[in-house]
Amino acid sequence: MADLYDDYADLAANEVEGVDYSRHSNTPAGATWSSIAIHGGGIEAGSGEMAYQVAGSRMMYYEFKGLKNTGNQDLHITSTHFDEPICVALQATALRTISFHGYTGTLLQPETALGGLDPLLRARIATALRNAGFAVINAPSEIGGTDPLNIANRNVRGEGVQLEMSRAQRQQFFPNGDTSRAMRDSGQRTAAFYAYAAAVQAAYEGYGYVSLTSINTSRYCTISAPSADVDISATVSTDKLASGGGHFMQLVARWADASNTYLARLEFSTTQTVILTLRKRVAGTETLLVQHTTDLTHAAGRRFAIRLQVSGSTLRAKAWLDGTYEPPAWQLETTDTSLTAAGSVGVRSILSSTNTNVLPVTASWGDFRLRSDRQRVFVTRSANGVSKSHSALADVRLRKRPVVAL
Structure with missing residues (x-):
């Protein structure tokens, strides 16, 4: 009718x-x-x-x-x-x-x-x-x-x-x-x-939102790691195209504090290029280890998957468009012996110091998990941290950490 x-x-x-x-x-x-x-x-x-x-x-x-x-x-x-x-x-x-x-x-x-x-x-x-x-x-x-x-x-x-x-x-x-x-x-x-x-x-509730209200200020969401050797992945998007400077969305492993951690970083650049890097922060100094420019294109709301594996002194990372097949090969691999303790795993969101986006920029994280047969956790909605969520495969619980401003 x-x-x-x-x-x-x-x-x-x-x-x-x-x-x-x-x-x-x-x-x-x-x-x-x-x-x-x-x-x-x-x-x-x-x-x-x-x-x-x-x-x-x-x-x-x-x-x-x-x-x-x-x-x-x-x-x-x-x-x-x-x-x-x-x-x-x-x-x-x-x-x-x-x-x-x-x-x-x-x-x-x-x-x-x-x-x-x-x-x-x-x-x-x-x-x-x-x-x-x-x-x-x-x-x-x-x-x-x-x-x-x-x-x-x-x-x-x-x-x-x-x-x-x-x-x-x-x-x-x-x-x-x-x-x-x-x-x-x-x-x-x-x-x-x-x-x-x-x-x-x-x-x-599969997604957690981080409101980035200032440039060059980190927002960490972390949980205790089961061991020093971990394999973690998550999906992430931002609600705006990068302007002036990039959006930096990162997985973290062996996180001791904001000054000491390994990072697998996705940069959403001002040209909409998606750049994957492996990095470390030691005593507050951040160092680029290796870099790979992907064939992915950033868009507002477009979701990407990122994976970080740390095993002994070997670090590996890969990234792909969420909803498509994960590439079989690692896109980045390097070795480093700076950080050895298990610490924590999680995510970090930060805007470049030259970013000129109208703020806030909202980072949407989801599907965070420890990739093993018995450990799986999911990030639920939180303002600038991680709230509790029961694992589908193991009794792993998340706890909120305070926001760390750098």
Whole structure:
């Protein structure tokens, strides 16, 4: 069925805000993800409630809510035409987007059809939902969310995820399957509602955010190392192109303190070149050991993987585009005997002393792990440190260290 209104201006000229519809938004300080529902309230019942729950206090939230007793479908503006200005402005600052919708479904089966242009986040959400026991399918073309004009994709990176929850799935979220306004406004939710929201949030919690508010100031996130010989990896992105000077994103090993550590550094340069180096800091002096200019190209929000191995006196490193195959060969290898104690492992984020970006620059770290059969840890969201996270394979816990300014 065709929409009654072509765009928000057309709708606003014919409907009464506060009576027929309402708009809701929230932007927590430092939030870089958005959780939105443009067909909330009685339009696609349950979508707005889920967007609000998933956003919590950590994501930007937006909902366009239908308030009519009947005929809320008249308020439906298709995703590619949705141009309500509050939502458009919010999306213009979001790095990643989760857009919640509802559809009828064909077999009265509780399921979610996943679409959108963000393949990595889509895969993370699909895995998390399936692990929580929810059915997930690939969205058919008519609800695939692949148009760049879709509001889900109108964020900084030009790609988002669209979750189309079947009617039966949304009915599972409320007692007795009652999706009426009275039930939704009552605040009553089922265990399935909270389990679904937690699963979607798990895709977000794979990342930790470091807000770089000044140049040439280090932000370290570390945990105690199990031994002096370690093999660690993580993924990282920054939210801006480098200006004036580079963004330096680094894995650290044998970290004794800010003045003594080994580093595998990715430099996101002002020419968008990605440069990998192995370095050491000894008694506060940083020394370049070896360097490799990769064939990778930096872009705002583009995620890269980096791996550092320290074994005896041998240091090795490699980097690749996240979501692609890890290169089999090490790109850098050298030897050094300056640091021998196990110390800690972790990540370091710092801007060049010549950087001229409008601050803050946000570094997004994720998928941090010790690469062995029995040791695996994940970084969860933290302002400038690492918060606790339980390992999937071993009882390894993270602890927060203070920020060290150099």
